[in-house]
């Protein structure tokens with residue numbers, strides 16, 4: 367008997383609220399349909415009503431988790447259009463904020479992934495340690511999220527030099543935490559059994575679906591905008607791009623954990639160099655934006671974001687196009703989730719790191735009677751029970 | 762009503778409805794439940810179905826695809842059900858007021874009992890809002 371499981375419909379990133387319809391036969395997922403549009407707020411249109419200095423605040427509100435990625439790509443686009451050079455100190459600050467955001471975003475993902483497979487301790491712990499990153503961001507910018515740090519030509523606030531030791535200390539503290547999570551995930555036979563070979567996205571499919579970010583890097587595609595097309599301070603620091611080859615949920619988790627080490631490495635190098643720059647020189651004055659078009663890219667925690675700006679010489683853009691990473695990544699679920707069991711669906715859909723808070727409602731509908739059989743909570747429970755079963759095998 | 766109100770003072774069960782938020786308000790709501798703030802020790806708990814909830818936490822701006830759903834959900838909730846608007850978006854739509862896809866404010870669709878402004882409000886602010894709601898129930 368074929369059943370439909372609707373998952374969704376809300377999803378918070380602009381242009382990509384998601385509504386998954388899983389078609390299941392007994393335990394197996396046979397097809398998946400993706401519907402988007404529940405979260406459309408018309409940001410591209412609002413953006414053409416604001417002037418260039420206001421737009422960072424608008425695009426920041428596209429997504430809360432990667433609330434620096436969009437302003438980052440946007441300022442890159444406008445600076446590309448107008449040929450603006452940014453002071454060195456501002457470049458370092460930009461990279462630091464970008465990496466702090468990656469840290470908190472990956473902690474957030476790790477926690478939710480832990481929750482979906484029944485490791486609620488991982489959830490609580492990673493959210494607990496995520497607070498440290500939020501604290502630092504609050505000290506720097508005055509807000510825990512939506513930092514409002516970016517402006518065309520520089521940054522809005524300086525990171526004073528006497529704040530550097532505090533940030534370094536937080537980074538050092540996080541290293542042992544990440545070590546712990548790495549141990550908890552890589553050395554646990556239960557997690558191996560639970561996540562390895564689940565939701566596999568092969569390299570061919572990954573290329574076909576144009577996935578980006580950690581989702582692509584877990585499938586063996588070695589792309590990273592920070593390294594391939596350096597912007598801000600990424601050209602001046604050394605870091606590796608972790609790439610794994612199996613494309614399953616396990617690799618997606620490990621890639622993210624390894625990336626956190628790299629983020630800390632980048633932050634520390636930037637802080638070192640930041641100390642040597644004179645304080646206060648954080649922005650270039652801009653008189654006007656010439657007509658023309660520009661593109662900007664940034665490697666967000668979930669992959670590449672892309673902004674396109676066209677200007678007619680006035681103080682507002684006449685077109686602002688945004689492409690966010692989950693837009694491609696979510697579509698890859700079509701191959702990753704098909705053929706899986708329902709118990710694996712939750713973690714597979716979650717593995718591409720869409721912003722889940724909004725996918726927390728799902729129901730299994732029996733096509734014949736149209737009755738709801740499972741809700742999202744049950745789905746998570748199913749997933750947790752499977753882990754429990756595997757754990758018993760190992761005892 | 763006396764008995765119901767009295768029972769509501771102890772442990773509020775909340776249902777979280779994101780309309781079209783940017784996700785930050787939702788994260789801060791979850792944040793309030795995780796170790797640092799740990800609202801769960803007061804019996805405040807996120808529930809999976811509106812039919813179990815005493816409080817509806819609304820985040821984000823309504824849009825044409827989802828604003829009817831807010832009304833349905835509110836109608837399904839056992840009364841009394843208190844609606845708390847979390848974040849500037851839910852309180853007054855903020856920057857999205859000019860959007861072509863935002864029909865009206867949340868409080869035009871359902872009655873709102875408490876507003877927690879901020880973009881996003883800190884978990885402390887959310888807790889403060891809930892405390893004020895409980896206090897207003899007492900009087």
Ligand code: SF4
Pocket residue numbers: 427430781782783784785786820821847848849850851855879880881882
């Ligand atoms: S109020 Fe701010 S943080 Fe909350 S959903 Fe709206 S834009 Fe996001």
